[in-house]
Amino acid sequence: MGKTIIQLRNADLTLGSAAACVHVLKEIDLDIAAGQSVGIVGPSGSGKSTLLMVLAGLERLDRGEIHVNGHALHGLSEDALADFRGRNIGIVFQSFHLIANMTALENVAVPLELANIRDPFAIARAELEAVGLGERLHHYPGQLSGGEQQRVAIARALAPSPAVLIADEPTGNLDGATGRQIADLLFSKQKERQMTLVLVTHDPALAARCERQIRVRSGRIEPDKPSLSPDIHEAARA
Numbered sequence: 597m598g599k600t601i602i603q604l605r606n607a608d609l610t611l612g613s614a615a616a617c618v619h620v621l622k623e624i625d626l627d628i629a630a631g632q633s634v635g636i637v638g639p640s641g642s643g644k645s646t647l648l649m650v651l652a653g654l655e656r657l658d659r660g661e662i663h664v665n666g667h668a669l670h671g672l673s674e675d676a677l678a679d680f681r682g683r684n685i686g687i688v689f690q691s692f693h694l695i696a697n698m699t700a701l702e703n704v705a706v707p708l709e710l711a712n713i714r715d716p717f718a719i720a721r722a723e724l725e726a727v728g729l730g731e732r733l734h735h736y737p738g739q740l741s742g743g744e745q746q747r748v749a750i751a752r753a754l755a756p757s758p759a760v761l762i763a764d765e766p767t768g769n770l771d772g773a774t775g776r777q778i779a780d781l782l783f784s785k786q787k788e789r790q791m792t793l794v795l796v797t798h799d800p801a802l803a804a805r806c807e808r809q810i811r812v813r814s815g816r817i818e819p820d821k822p823s824l825s826p827d828i829h830e831a832a833r834a
């Protein structure tokens with residue numbers, strides 16, 4: 597295993613209050629290698645999305661430690677966490693989360709502009725071209741298909757060149773063929789940019805394409821099972 601880019605130690609989190617209080621993450625220890633693709637699977641309500649939010653610096657632990665790309669997130673202020681996210685993490689959601697009254701180009705460029713990155717529109721255009729949307733730059737989300745909207749979201753996530761790309765059921769709202777195209781895009785970008793890709797999925801075929809699978813059950817991580825070799829994945833997809 598190469599350099600560790602994500603490390604959790606004794607990570608514990610309870611969400612909600614009073615009657616709605618849930619112990620979501622229970623003493624989780626986890627190491628993820630830089631450049632690896634990891635599929636997180638497990639039953640509904642087991643804590644997968646919460647775990648992703650913790651990795652992204654969007655949710656804080658109650659106890660324990662989390663290091664991502666050399667940053668100790670448990671010790672950062674809110675401002676420092678926001679800065680960390682902007683530079684290190686790209687996030688893709690099941691429901692795309694695009695801004696409806698902005699064009700595809702603006703959806704990708706505006707966050708870059710807010711982060712004071714130079715030439716935001718040139719970068720946004722190049723990222724959209726790289727996901728095959730060079731002809732859709734001025735379309736609004738409502739004028740794009742689901743697969744196209746997800747490609748805009750991927751371009752937006754990739755634009756700041758994050759070390760870690762996080763995706764919560766990125767193919768969950770797409771038909772099978774479109775979902776496979778989106779998965780192809782995610783894995784090809786992961787390889788091309790040597791990113792770490794951590795995705796949550798209910799689709800066993802998508803999970804099987806990841807180099808490592810992590811199973812969450814009731815807020816705990818089950819021990820790794822040896823994964824199939826990539827050759828077997830190829831054979832299974834053929």
Ligand SMILES: Nc1ncnc2c1ncn2[C@@H]1O[C@H](COP(=O)(O)OP(=O)(O)OP(=O)(O)O)[C@@H](O)[C@H]1O
Pocket residue numbers: 611612613616617618620638639640641642643644645646647
């Ligand atoms: N803000 C909150 N307050 C109270 N409970 C919460 C809160 N957020 C999540 N939970 C609970 O924590 C548990 C884990 O939620 P999470 O969204 O991480 O599950 P999941 O594994 O992603 O499920 P799914 O596969 O359905 O998306 C659930 O039982 C949920 O009800």
Ligand SMILES: [Mg+2]
Pocket residue numbers: 644645646764
């Ligand atoms: Mg979820």
